[in-house]
Amino acid sequence: MQQTVHEDGHLEHCPWLFEAEASEDQRAAQSRRQAALTAAGDTEIGERCFVAASAAVYPDRLRLGSGSFIAAHAYVTGDIRTGSDCTLNPFTTVRGAVRLGDGVRIGAHSSLLGFDHSTATDRPIHRQPLTSVGISVGDDVWIGSHVVVLDGVVIADHCVIGAGAVVTKDVPAWSVAVGNPARVIRDRRAAPKTAKAATGGADRLNEALAGFAVAAREQGAAVIARCWDPEAPGGGRYRDRPGDVPTVRAHCDAIEIADLLLGAAPEQLTAVEHTARLRALQDPETGLVAQLDPATALPGPLPAPDEDGFVSDGAAQYHVLSVGYALDLLGSSLPHPISPVQRMTAGQLSDRLDRLPWREHAWSAGSWIDSWASATHWNLTHGADPAPGALETLFGWLLTRADPCTGMWGSPSRDGDRLQVVNGYYRLTRGSFAQYGLPVPHPERVIDAVLDHARNPRYFGAGRENACNVLDVAHPLWLCARQTGHRADEARAWAEQQLAAALPRWRAGRGFAFGPAPEGGGPGREPGLQGTEMWLALMWLLADLAGRADLLGYRPRGVHRPEPASTSPSPDKQRAQTNR
Known part of the structure; x- marks a missing residue:
């Protein structure tokens, strides 16, 4: 059979044909193009690779694995490293710090953006500094067309990302993820279910969530006015x-x-x-x-200050x-600025952390850290920096004191009850690791601990759930799911169970009740503002764990916001997050 010699434009759009069907002139031109790239900067290109002439390839560093292609009109900048047999299809954008494993296919018009703009309010956006955590994609991954992957995301091995998805958080191995924001809809290894079994319960929960969201928006003004x-x-x-x-x-x-x-x-x-x-x-x-x-x-x-001023x-x-x-x-x-926190020295902070009531009242210890770290966040927005080494002391103390068996701080009560420890974990990590955008230690062990606690009928028996206790499980599960896919199916099932139980508790025009009061207080069973605020945030966290948050049409932006709110305590933040 006579070999077909394609025009350059055809090969640029279908680079997988180049090895078998390119002419000698086309091969020579490709060699010159690759030589020019390697001569121009820190670039290494493996065997059997192809880089389209129409692609805009201006990297700080490029490592293109063997058998990999950059197709027509792709835009490639930053520090890009691919394994073997990867394809950046036509019109893809890959920028910032991006790592691809072996056998990664990126569909046309998709963007992997391994950097971000800061968004502080003290200067125009075009004057904001850039940040970069980086994107990591595992082996054997297919990213469909028109997908956007944001900075800081890890897509694990064997995943499929559906066309048009916007990937804002990590995707566990073997997942099929779709939507904006992307949510995992199934495991590629799972046997297909019948249409009735697969959609019946999910459809009912989806309808209930969507109906709740409409009702809550219609009645929100009345809930506040009462x-x-x-x-x-x-x-x-x-x-x-x-x-x-x-x-x-x-x-x-x-x-x-x-x-x-x-x-x-x-x-x-x-x-x-x-x-x-x-x-x-x-x-x-x-x-x-x-x-x-x-x-x-x-x-x-104001209450009397403690010895260290807070x-x-x-x-x-x-x-x-x-x-x-x-x-x-x-x-x-x-x-x-909050001056007692601004003035507290690293030594004073370390002493206070040692003296917090970790054994008898871990929730109080966690709430103290939440408040101190939040005060420091607000002070930083004022330009009021903490004492030298204070923030580093906080995170250093926490990282070295976390129990490797549970990932938590503090001790269970004498009867083995973990309520105080789990309560304290939520408050502590909300103000520190979550607010400052840092990975938590031992996330798999944390998931084990909170799922074990969530089986305690004393707090999670029928009709016993209150907003505080459910939040204290939901937030750690959600936070750790950004770092690991450990027991993801169990976390999702628990979230769906809590959603199904919580949705009927909305009271028309009155909102949510906090729920049965925890030991020591709480607003109780009458609908009010605290219960409504907490459960609205909880509904989003639970729905996001279940891959259904898009049905709510809202996203918390205040105390329970999912995004980091502050800057890193040290220049090591990027290394800490990139290596998570």
Whole structure:
């Protein structure tokens, strides 16, 4: 049979034909092109490779494995390394730090973006510095057309990413992932189910989630309005439920709920008035926010400081989170730095960490760290840097004290109950590792520990779940799932079970109740702002664990936001995340 000699354009779009069908002139031109690339910079190209003349290939470093192709009009920059038999199909964009294993196929018009812009509000976007964690793709992976993979993502071996997906978090091995944001819909190794078995329960849960989201948005304004007390001093205040006293947290919860469901500030005040009220609560000397006086609904006295200057009072600690994030949602910020945290030395912090009540009350220890780390985050936005070595001390202490058997801090109670330890883990990691975008230690062991705790009927028996206890399991599962696919099916099944149980608890025009109060307090079974804010965030975390978050149409942006909110404590952040 006579060999067909294709035009250059055909081979550029179908580079897999080059080895067998290119003419001598075409082979010579390809050799010259590859030689020019290797001469121009830090580039190595293996045997049987092809680089299209129309491709824009301007790498800082390029390692192209044998039998790999860069097809027509691809755009390649940064530090790119591929294994053997990889194909960047026409019009693909691969930029930043990107690692591909063997046998990776990237469909036309897809983008792997191994870098990102910072988005701080202190300067225009075009003046923001770039960051790069990097993208890692395993062996035997097919990425369909028009897919976008964002910086920091790991796609493990043998995955298939469906056309048009936007991959924002890690994908476990053997997964088929689709959608925006991408969610895992099945394991490639699993035997196909019948249509009825595969879709019946999933369809019902999907319909319930979508129906809930519509109802919650329609009723969000009424949920907030029922908790507004127009007769309270100062021109009205928010309380958690009708009949309760006004609180700072209730005001912040109202802002979070309105942002989630309505995309605006609560209608009782203008955004400017909300901002002014919350900023006025902060003590200019310490930067702390006291609880409102029940008699006057005005700011009361601050709690007495501890020896190192910070506080142990629960309300003042939580206001660091709630007021800070409420103002952030309003496009503003705390007017003053939180000075006791800014002044605390690395030695004082280390001593305090040693003295926290890890054995008897790990939740309090975790909440103290959450508040301290959040205060440091807000201080950094002010340009008020912590004492030298303080943040490094925090993360160094945590990394060296984590129990390798559970990945957690603290000790179970005498009867083996893990409630305090799991409670403390959520609060601690929310403010530290999650808020600063750092990987947690021993994620597989954490998943084992929280799934074991989630079987405790004392807290997770029928009708016993409250927002705090469910959140304390859901967030660690979600956080660790960004690093590992360990027991992903069990975590997904647990999340679906919790979703199915929680959806009927929404009360029209009143929202969610917190649920049966934990030992020591909690708002209880009456719907209110705290329960509604927590369960709305929980619904998103659970739905995301179950691969269904897109059905809700919202994404938390405040206290329970899934994205990191702050900068790394040290220049080692990129190495720590890249090597996770």
